[in-house]
Amino acid sequence: MLSAFARHAATGARQAAATPRAMSVAGTPGLMSVTGMRFKSRMAAAEEAKPDTPLRPLEETETYDLPAFKTHRMDLGGLPTSTTASGAQLQEYFESMYRMRRMETKADELYMTGHVRGFCHLYNGQEAVAVGVEAAVSYEDYLITAYRNHCQQLARGDTVEAVLSELTGRVTGCSGGKGGSMHLYKPENRYFGGNGIVGAQGPLGTGLAFAAKYQGTKNVAISMFGDGAANQGQIFEALNMAQLWRLPIMFMCENNRYGMGTSTARAAASGDFYTRGDYAAGLYIDGMNVLAVREGIAYAAERCRSGEGPVYVEVDTYRYKGHSISDQGTGYRTTDEVQSMKASRDPIDQVKTMLVDGGWATLQSLKGVERSLRKEVDAAVKFATEAPQPPPEHLWKDVLSPSASGESVVRGTLVTKGGKVGTPL
Amino acid sequence: MTLVSAVCAAASRAVCLRGLPPPWLLATGSASVAAWGRRRAAQQAVTAPSPVSVPEQPASKTPGGVADVSTPSSVTIPLSTGPLTVGSADTGGTRSMNLFTAVNDALRIALEADESTVVFGEDVAFGGVFRCTQDLRDEFGPDRVFNTPLCEQGIAGFAIGLAASGVTAVAEIQFADYSLPAYDQLANEAAKFRFRSGGAYAAGLTLRMPCGAVGHGGLYHSQSPEALYCATPGLKVVMPRDPVRAKGLLLASIRDANPVIFMEPKALYRASVTMTPVGDYEIPLGVAEVVRHGTDVTLVGWGAQVHVLCAAAERATAEDGISVEVLDLQTLCPWDIDAVVASVKRTGRLVVSHEAPLSGGLGGEVAATVAADAFLSLEAPVKRVCGWDTPFPLAHEKYYLPNVERCLEAIKETVAF
Numbered sequence: 130m131l132s133a134f135a136r137h138a139a140t141g142a143r144q145a146a147a148t149p150r151a152m153s154v155a156g157t158p159g160l161m162s163v164t165g166m167r168f169k170s171r172m173a174a175a176e177e178a179k180p181d182t183p184l185r186p187l188e189e190t191e192t193y194d195l196p197a198f199k200t201h202r203m204d205l206g207g208l209p210t211s212t213t214a215s216g217a218q219l220q221e222y223f224e225s226m227y228r229m230r231r232m233e234t235k236a237d238e239l240y241m242t243g244h245v246r247g248f249c250h251l252y253n254g255q256e257a258v259a260v261g262v263e264a265a266v267s268y269e270d271y272l273i274t275a276y277r278n279h280c281q282q283l284a285r286g287d288t289v290e291a292v293l294s295e296l297t298g299r300v301t302g303c304s305g306g307k308g309g310s311m312h313l314y315k316p317e318n319r320y321f322g323g324n325g326i327v328g329a330q331g332p333l334g335t336g337l338a339f340a341a342k343y344q345g346t347k348n349v350a351i352s353m354f355g356d357g358a359a360n361q362g363q364i365f366e367a368l369n370m371a372q373l374w375r376l377p378i379m380f381m382c383e384n385n386r387y388g389m390g391t392s393t394a395r396a397a398a399s400g401d402f403y404t405r406g407d408y409a410a411g412l413y414i415d416g417m418n419v420l421a422v423r424e425g426i427a428y429a430a431e432r433c434r435s436g437e438g439p440v441y442v443e444v445d446t447y448r449y450k451g452h453s454i455s456d457q458g459t460g461y462r463t464t465d466e467v468q469s470m471k472a473s474r475d476p477i478d479q480v481k482t483m484l485v486d487g488g489w490a491t492l493q494s495l496k497g498v499e500r501s502l503r504k505e506v507d508a509a510v511k512f513a514t515e516a517p518q519p520p521p522e523h524l525w526k527d528v529l530s531p532s533a534s535g536e537s538v539v540r541g542t543l544v545t546k547g548g549k550v551g552t553p554l
Numbered sequence: 555m556t557l558v559s560a561v562c563a564a565a566s567r568a569v570c571l572r573g574l575p576p577p578w579l580l581a582t583g584s585a586s587v588a589a590w591g592r593r594r595a596a597q598q599a600v601t602a603p604s605p606v607s608v609p610e611q612p613a614s615k616t617p618g619g620v621a622d623v624s625t626p627s628s629v630t631i632p633l634s635t636g637p638l639t640v641g642s643a644d645t646g647g648t649r650s651m652n653l654f655t656a657v658n659d660a661l662r663i664a665l666e667a668d669e670s671t672v673v674f675g676e677d678v679a680f681g682g683v684f685r686c687t688q689d690l691r692d693e694f695g696p697d698r699v700f701n702t703p704l705c706e707q708g709i710a711g712f713a714i715g716l717a718a719s720g721v722t723a724v725a726e727i728q729f730a731d732y733s734l735p736a737y738d739q740l741a742n743e744a745a746k747f748r749f750r751s752g753g754a755y756a757a758g759l760t761l762r763m764p765c766g767a768v769g770h771g772g773l774y775h776s777q778s779p780e781a782l783y784c785a786t787p788g789l790k791v792v793m794p795r796d797p798v799r800a801k802g803l804l805l806a807s808i809r810d811a812n813p814v815i816f817m818e819p820k821a822l823y824r825a826s827v828t829m830t831p832v833g834d835y836e837i838p839l840g841v842a843e844v845v846r847h848g849t850d851v852t853l854v855g856w857g858a859q860v861h862v863l864c865a866a867a868e869r870a871t872a873e874d875g876i877s878v879e880v881l882d883l884q885t886l887c888p889w890d891i892d893a894v895v896a897s898v899k900r901t902g903r904l905v906v907s908h909e910a911p912l913s914g915g916l917g918g919e920v921a922a923t924v925a926a927d928a929f930l931s932l933e934a935p936v937k938r939v940c941g942w943d944t945p946f947p948l949a950h951e952k953y954y955l956p957n958v959e960r961c962l963e964a965i966k967e968t969v970a971f
């Protein structure tokens with residue numbers, strides 16, 4: 130299967146060898162216990178151990194144990210317990226996630242300085258989900274999510290500039306500046322983007338999946354939603370349709386433990402989200418581990434493609450920041466909880482450890498990568514604050530389909546004719 | 555006039571039952587209709603308060619807060635409401651409140667006065683996104699003030715069932731935009747329960763929801779869907795313009811036997827501050843308030859738009875010496891036809907204004923009613939100054955809103971007609 134990332138322009142140069150699972154298994158198994166020791170001390174130890182060793186070629190691979198999956202109405206035995214990754218793949222995951230983290234940090238700043246208006250929901254902590262998904266499916270497959278959608282936009286092949294300038298309401302943004310933070314889309318890569326109504330993307334994704342099946346393709350749809358959204362009736366309605374018609378869709382619950390200020394324990398009768406599809410298959414994935422996400426989603430996608438119907442996927446993840454920028458994220462959880470999550474399960478640190486332990490990178494070399502990514506994001510920030518705003522007449526644009534000559538239509542009539550119903554086009 | 559038609563006319567005025575069928579259709583069962591009309595009139599007489607005047611504090615705008623929408627924004631709501639009169643005499647003094655603390659105060663009073671009252675919604679136990687339910691869980695316990703999961707249709711339906719069992723249910727929908735997933739329950743269950751059961755059951759719930767523009771809320775945190783609810787017979791719809799009204803109207807809504815959609819202009823939660831009676835008082839539903847007296851033109855609005863109209867009125871007076879009357883409908887369904895028609899009969903001109911889009915908005919209903927009931931008094935065509943027929947925009951909010959400039963222009967055009 131061709132990785133979606135293989136076509137990711139930003140890392141194209143190193144991509145040639147990066148096709149997961151096609152690679153021969155080499156290297157030492159069992160390198161995978163990245164949790165436990167605090168990241169910084171682990172990294173320091175790693176650095177000390179090999180001060181001057183030349184870096185290992187990126188196309189070489191390593192095998193990693195995977196954190197345990199859990200299944201519901203699905204054979205657990207079919208899922209891998211370990212996987213192989215090349216240095217190139219890990220490097221790519223690291224870059225993608227670091228770029229995301231950095232972009233979100235800058236989005237936060239842009240909001241605080243009044244450049245971003247409206248609402249702004251950050252993805253920090255959840256990067257492995259967006260990146261792992263794209264490592265498992267292709268841009269032929271449909272993706273739709275909620276308002277926490279900046280990083281999926283990057284993962285679906287857009288630029289930091291297009292994202293940040295949408296946030297700042299510029300005409301260069303991926304929705305022409307009209308959607309803002311919650312409404313990013315990438316039609317050429319089948320990203321159906323951000324929804325403001327919690328849960329609405331469940332049925333929408335089901336429609337996408339039906340189209341994939343009806344058109345005789347082997348494509349799948351992924352509908353991402355939160356643990357809070359999992360309690361919306363729409364999700365259950367959609368799931369029933371999908372199971373009834375055996376549609377190729379993953380209902381993907383990003384369980385980041387909270388829906389705004391409400392913890393799952395307070396809102397969900399069952400916190401085992403992967404079992405909540407009842408009659409539908411379910412899969413639990415450690416969503417902080419990019420390889421686990423990649424393997425779990427690849428497996429579930431294969432199952433969908435083979436016509437067995439939907440899979441309710443729970444990715445166990447964590448939101449570092451508040452719900453949106455005005456939420457400090459502290460009123461309903463302890464700082465300890467957030468800190469220990471960052472220290473023990475951070476998705477970026479996990480990949481960094483793999484890269485350094487595997488000999489493909491050093492702390493020093495990674496710092497260089499980080500520096501260049503920061504530069505890329507800084508340039509995008511500049512772009513996003515200098516690009517022009519959409520002109521006033523764009524208020525009328527895209528309310529209805531344009532006239533044959535491309536003019537804006539409101540209330541079924543041309544704006545140039547006063548937008549009065551009954552005035553012929 | 556026959557007895558039946560007289561009763562129908564009275565009833566139609568008393569409750570503003572719109573689109574009442576002709577009297578001959580109601581000829582059978584006239585006795586019960588007549589009795590109902592009398593009951594209704596008696597009820598109204600009892601709840602009508604003796605007015606007491608409340609001093610107004612200079613409005614202040616406090617930025618910052620829990621919700622993004624209450625952070626400083628470019629939206630400027632001119633806050634001037636003219637003289638305030640409200641409430642029953644026994645209100646025990648006044649205190650400075652903003653709109654969210656006034657709502658909080660009303661909820662506290664409702665919880666205290668009626669043991670069956672329960673308050674719930676998304677994050678409500680923590681005070682809610684706009685702090686309207688702050689501290690209530692601590693004061694009244696988790697059985698009476700509680701969080702619901704994220705499920706608007708469930709919240710509304712649950713509230714309807716609760717209310718039908720006799721409990722005083724006060725639910726919150728986090729933003730009016732999210733009441734649309736619950737619209738089915740409201741339109742098909744709440745609004746029709748009494749009618750379809752021949753009066754056996756009713757769903758007298760109160761559903762609070764923040765509504766309206768706030769400067770940068772974008773598509774799903776800014777809408778004013780009042781027209782949808784006004785177009786649904788069986789519901790009442792209320793929108794206050796300041797803390798005094800918010801408290802009195804909310805208490806009246808909670809105690810009303812009918813389902814009430816109570817829409818709170820979120821831009822005013824902090825921005826609008828008034829000296830507000832601390833006691834228990836109600837402002838009757840279905841009654842408009844003349845916020846500013848004038849003789850040349852009548853402006854009709856509700857919620858935050860009343861402040862925009864008042865600012866436009868002030869400028870029209872200052873710039874062109876136009877004498878402007880401003881009416882706040884307060885209750886949008888049933889709306890106070892008598893008050894509006896009486897005012898237009900005096901001024902001969904009407905401008906009606908709301909944030910919601912022009913087409914299908916409540917302004918059209920007001921205009922058509924005035925055209926029918928005050929036709930011979932009109933000196934100029936009725937003007938509507940509303941949001942445009944577009945989704946609520948993020949980047950273009952300032953172009954979308956019926957701001958002071960647009961209202962002022964309409965006033966001048968109407969007067970010059």
Ligand SMILES: Cc1ncc(C[n+]2csc(CCOP(=O)(O)OP(=O)(O)O)c2C)c(N)n1
Nearest residue numbers: 277325326327355356357358387388389732
């Ligand atoms: C229908 C609807 N109700 C309420 C909201 C307000 N709201 C936005 S996000 C959110 C919490 C969602 O939590 P979750 O689904 O867990 O997603 P997360 O924010 O954690 O990614 C709420 C209540 C909304 N946008 N839409």
Ligand SMILES: [Mg+2]
Nearest residue numbers: 355356387388
């Ligand atoms: Mg969540």
